[in-house]
Amino acid sequence: MPALTDEQLDQFHTQGYAVVDDVVPEEVLDPLEAEYGEVLEQLAGELFEAGQISSTYAGLPFGERLTRVYQDSGKVYSGYFDFSLPQGEIKRDTPMWHGPAVFNTLTAPSILDAVESIIGPEVYSNPVQHVRMKPPEHLMPSDPNSGNALIGATPWHQDLGVVTTEADDTEMLTVWIPVWDADESAGCLHLVPWSHQDGLAFHCAGPNASTPGLHIPEDRFRVEDAVPIPMRRGSALFMHRLTCHGSLPNRSDRIRWSLDLRYNPTGQSTGREAFPGFVARSRANPETELHDPEAWAQSWRDARERLAEGDAFTFQRWDFDDPACA
Numbered sequence: 001m002p003a004l005t006d007e008q009l010d011q012f013h014t015q016g017y018a019v020v021d022d023v024v025p026e027e028v029l030d031p032l033e034a035e036y037g038e039v040l041e042q043l044a045g046e047l048f049e050a051g052q053i054s055s056t057y058a059g060l061p062f063g064e065r066l067t068r069v070y071q072d073s074g075k076v077y078s079g080y081f082d083f084s085l086p087q088g089e090i091k092r093d094t095p096m097w098h099g100p101a102v103f104n105t106l107t108a109p110s111i112l113d114a115v116e117s118i119i120g121p122e123v124y125s126n127p128v129q130h131v132r133m134k135p136p137e138h139l140m141p142s143d144p145n146s147g148n149a150l151i152g153a154t155p156w157h158q159d160l161g162v163v164t165t166e167a168d169d170t171e172m173l174t175v176w177i178p179v180w181d182a183d184e185s186a187g188c189l190h191l192v193p194w195s196h197q198d199g200l201a202f203h204c205a206g207p208n209a210s211t212p213g214l215h216i217p218e219d220r221f222r223v224e225d226a227v228p229i230p231m232r233r234g235s236a237l238f239m240h241r242l243t244c245h246g247s248l249p250n251r252s253d254r255i256r257w258s259l260d261l262r263y264n265p266t267g268q269s270t271g272r273e274a275f276p277g278f279v280a281r282s283r284a285n286p287e288t289e290l291h292d293p294e295a296w297a298q299s300w301r302d303a304r305e306r307l308a309e310g311d312a313f314t315f316q317r318w319d320f321d322d323p324a325c326a
């Protein structure tokens with residue numbers, strides 16, 4: 001099921017999003033899950049060795065094991081699994097994960113076919129990308145200041161708001177992929193249809209100290225028009241860079257596990273130029289496509305090294321002292 005139908009394309013352009021079934025096959029998702037199982041095995045081993053947890057929780061299914069490791073250590077290790085880097089304080093050993101199963105997901109032909117139908121045949125893998133594994137909030141350690149779960153709902157934002165102004169004219173496309181079914185109770189995304197037509201809203205610093213990042217204050221967009229987007233494994237959400245969205249809290253008993261990827265037409269700014277992207281598909285110059293997972297992983301190790309050496313960078317476009325945030 002590759003390209004979007006005319007109806008789906010129409011919905012994407014008019015309403016700012018489209019959910020498409022059967023985009024990501026089991027042959028892509030199964031190895032991805034297996035690979036992350038190994039990453040968790042490694043993390044649990046390291047924490048156990050360091051005396052941070054009392055058991056490696058070996059033998060538990062992935063979600064329960066992750067939850068127990070976070071609970072026992074009292075910390076969240078999102079960066080250990082993520083295929084990006086933090087937006088500051090990068091060190092030579094800042095954890096990240098750029099395994100082959102992740103690369104094979106980013107470059108899955110069925111995803112690229114769908115992306116191509118929206119942004120055209122020259123497809124660049126934009127480095128704004130994450131894996132998100134969110135355990136049930138009631139089982140998570142909480143922030144001592146706010147009492148909120150250490151990892152939880154994502155506040156309202158637009159994806160153009162989290163990249164630099166260089167990307168203002170970039171046709172950046174967000175692709176959100178549930179690794180497991182994500183319904184409302186599990187904290188699926190919610191979004192405001194048509195909101196991309198209202199332009200970029202002002203973003204402020206996180207709602208409180210335990211919710212870093214950015215958010216759009218609720219009086220700045222039509223929050224009352226928000227709809228939840230429950231999704232099934234194998235489906236993908238294609239979302240416009242100006243669509244207002246966030247996620248609900250995970251009130252279920254299992255982890256909410258998703259990937260969010262970005263693509264843009266090759267040659268346009270990614271809005272995070274300090275991080276590496278690559279040509280995922282080129283109809284004009286197929287020889288420029290990257291097919292080597294190890295070269296991709298190396299490009300991230302090189303970037304980490306360079307940034308750890310002190311190249312200052314920021315992806316921040318907002319002035320939090322603006323009265324709009326008061």
Ligand SMILES: O=C(O)CCC(=O)C(=O)O
Nearest residue numbers: 132154159174176247260
């Ligand atoms: O998965 C989430 O909680 C947030 C994802 C998001 O903001 C995005 O995909 O752009």
Ligand SMILES: [Fe+2]
Nearest residue numbers: 157158159245
């Ligand atoms: Fe987002």
